[in-house]
Amino acid sequence: MTAEMGTDLRAHWDERYRSGQTPWDTGITPPEVQRFWTDAELPRPGAYALDIGCGSGLNTLFLARQGLCAIGVDLSGRALMLAHRRLRASVSDDSLPQTGKAVFVQADVSRLPVGPIGAVYALDIGCLHSLPDARRPLYARGIWRALCPGGYYHVYAFDRDKISAGSSNARGMDDGEVAALFGDALQIVTEERGIPSERSRSSSVRQSRWYLLQKR
Numbered sequence: 001m002t003a004e005m006g007t008d009l010r011a012h013w014d015e016r017y018r019s020g021q022t023p024w025d026t027g028i029t030p031p032e033v034q035r036f037w038t039d040a041e042l043p044r045p046g047a048y049a050l051d052i053g054c055g056s057g058l059n060t061l062f063l064a065r066q067g068l069c070a071i072g073v074d075l076s077g078r079a080l081m082l083a084h085r086r087l088r089a090s091v092s093d094d095s096l097p098q099t100g101k102a103v104f105v106q107a108d109v110s111r112l113p114v115g116p117i118g119a120v121y122a123l124d125i126g127c128l129h130s131l132p133d134a135r136r137p138l139y140a141r142g143i144w145r146a147l148c149p150g151g152y153y154h155v156y157a158f159d160r161d162k163i164s165a166g167s168s169n170a171r172g173m174d175d176g177e178v179a180a181l182f183g184d185a186l187q188i189v190t191e192e193r194g195i196p197s198e199r200s201r202s203s204s205v206r207q208s209r210w211y212l213l214q215k216r
């Protein structure tokens with residue numbers, strides 16, 4: 001991605017947040033993520049988790065409430081302003097436990113600004129599928145590097161939609177693309193059809209999937 005493309009993308013996402021065109025911002029952490037953490041073993045205190053393309057930070061704070069040190073990464077300054085506001089509100093109403101922590105970083109997720117931090121979990125809801133195809137391998141390498149062996153990568157993505165192919169956002173994922181991106185490094189544990197939320201059911205709904213992968 002050239003610097004110009006990056007600026008265009010940032011402007012696009014900033015404008016979505018500025019104008020309130022954020023149908024994904026439902027205020028509810030998806031049941032698929034809640035279920036994962038209900039079933040998961042408790043993470044070791046202070047273990048890292050990533051929220052990739054964290055938007056207004058709802059799910060980053062959900063991860064912090066699981067006792068994780070959650071790092072939310074997003075390109076959009078507008079989104080991160082909302083995320084910081086949400087964080088301040090949860091600190092003042094005491095809904096963040098002492099053990100959990102949330103921080104937000106403005107960065108392009110295809111140049112993830114973290115090294116091998118031994119993250120136990122990385123979540124991506126609706127970011128990977130919007131990345132230009134050429135950036136996806138770099139993104140995948142960043143996720144692989146950040147995770148510990150046995151760490152999980154949980155992603156929600158639209159299927160590639162033939163009609164919108166070539167448009168600049170939410171390009172979607174081809175069949176088998178998630179598995180191919182990570183090759184032997186991460187294995188697919190589950191792949192399930194996404195269920196549209198109540199709020200998005202009214203608009204035209206694209207096919208989507210939840211993928212859970214684990215680093216070998």
Ligand SMILES: C[S@@+](CC[C@H](N)C(=O)[O-])C[C@H]1O[C@@H](n2cnc3c(N)ncnc32)[C@H](O)[C@@H]1O
Binds near residue numbers: 025055058059076
């Ligand atoms: C559909 S929204 C989902 C936000 C959040 N995951 C949620 O569920 O509320 C996609 C997010 O990815 C961010 N994003 C898109 N491309 C990005 C990139 N290359 N680097 C960092 N963030 C990006 C956008 O700014 C936006 O906040």
